[in-house]
Amino acid sequence: DAGVIQSPRHEVTEMGQEVTLRCKPISGHDYLFWYRQTMMRGLELLIYFNNNVPIDDSGMPEDRFSAKMPNASFSTLKIQPSEPRDSAVYFCASSSGQSVYTFGSGTRLTVV
Amino acid sequence: AQSVSQHNHHVILSEAASLELGCNYSYGGTVNLFWYVQYPGQHLQLLLKYFSGDPLVKGIKGFEAEFIKSKFSFNLRKPSVQWSDTAEYFCAVLGGYNKLIFGAGTRLAVHP
Numbered sequence: 307d308a309g310v311i312q313s314p315r316h317e318v319t320e321m322g323q324e325v326t327l328r329c330k331p332i333s334g335h336d337y338l339f340w341y342r343q344t345m346m347r348g349l350e351l352l353i354y355f356n357n358n359v360p361i362d363d364s365g366m367p368e369d370r371f372s373a374k375m376p377n378a379s380f381s382t383l384k385i386q387p388s389e390p391r392d393s394a395v396y397f398c399a400s401s402s403g404q405s406v407y408t409f410g411s412g413t414r415l416t417v418v
Numbered sequence: 419a420q421s422v423s424q425h426n427h428h429v430i431l432s433e434a435a436s437l438e439l440g441c442n443y444s445y446g447g448t449v450n451l452f453w454y455v456q457y458p459g460q461h462l463q464l465l466l467k468y469f470s471g472d473p474l475v476k477g478i479k480g481f482e483a484e485f486i487k488s489k490f491s492f493n494l495r496k497p498s499v500q501w502s503d504t505a506e507y508f509c510a511v512l513g514g515y516n517k518l519i520f521g522a523g524t525r526l527a528v529h530p
């Protein structure tokens with residue numbers, strides 16, 4: 307298995323632009339998680355899905371953030387409009403039941 | 419409330435020194451505990467996990483951790499660190515609804 311695949315690896319965008327981050331979980335995993343990592347706040351859980359349904363989005367910082375999982379093999383995290391304080395590394399992870407999480411390589415987002 | 423506390427934010431050691439990173443958790447349910455490692459510029463990787471059974475868990479690269487239920491602790495140990503162990507280490511507990519709750523992380527720097 308190729309593991310959890312995230313794209314792009316790096317994204318640099320201007321303030322106010324829309325940013326879309328993509329994630330392909332491991333086949334057969336029914337949980338998908340989006341995390342944000344910054345020096346100041348560490349690892350923050352933004353939202354997670356079970357069987358494509360959002361279970362807990364309490365970590366989503368603002369209405370500018372939205373996430374979807376249209377099918378079992380794809381999820382997106384969108385920021386519109388983006389702001390410099392959104393600069394971070396965004397990780398996607400997937401798991402099956404109570405198995406170990408597998409993390410993707412992350413997307414390093416820089417908003418200038 | 420579910421939480422994980424890591425006592426040390428930064429640890430600096432010389433090669434061959436022994437390592438112990440503290441981790442305490444707060445969770446009332448069945449305890450599943452993890453240590454993840456993040457090497458510079460990389461994603462999180464599983465070091466070891468505890469689900470049940472022997473409270474002394476051995477992981478990859480010579481790491482081990484001991485689950486002490488009475489102390490709500492899951493400290494990570496390695497008898498002799500190497501320069502290549504320089505990384506950030508995260509303790510985590512699996513909370514309700516399969517949600518992984520991370521500690522703030524401990525940055526380890528190993529000097530040759």
